[in-house]
Amino acid sequence: MLELAIGIILGSCALGAGVAMIAGIGPGIGEGNAVAKACEAIGRQPECKGNVTTTMLMGCAVAETTGLYALVIAILLIFVAPGRLVNILMDTIK
């Protein structure tokens, strides 16, 4: 029974980490669209290249943070959560 409980905890943590990383898809698509539109803008007004690049650089960095949050959550679920949860389980049994 204990092995089953530990297995469920480990499996749930791994599944949670995988689900959290779905958030990593968004920034990629968002940055891709932003750069595509910036290309269009620079094509129309080449003299604005510097301003467009700066704004886009900052926008992309902000968008990327979302992916980073997901990454940190996934890492915590893989490396930190299983140990803590198994310890809580053991304490409860004792």
Added chain:
Amino acid sequence: MAKIDETVMRETRYIAGITIILSVIMEAVFLIIGKWDYTVLLGNIFGGAVAIVNFLLMGITIQKAILKDEKEAATLMKLSQTLRNMMLLITCVIAIAIPFMNGVAAVIPLFFPRIAISLIPLRDRIAINGKVEKNGE
């Protein structure tokens, strides 16, 4: 190798500066709470360096992407984002797995560029005030 655009270099220098300032503040906080040791310093240096390199790589990718057509630019950016995300994942795993590096001190600096971007309106305001004062003389 293509030359790095001046805009990308300028913004990377700004991000690097803020990252260094925030890293010093973080070290001070670790010192105050009594959890500072050499692992915190190593983790901070590692995490900060990765955060700056990540921003520089993003800038270089954008510099290359804006010279391509829309579809190619979007694909290049998505590929770059995936690869940089993997780099960050490997960074986090290394920082947590290696015993002589504090995982928390390595992960926190990865968010410093976001804070630096939040401070951009302040930087712009200071620059505008500086120009006004210069013209006023």
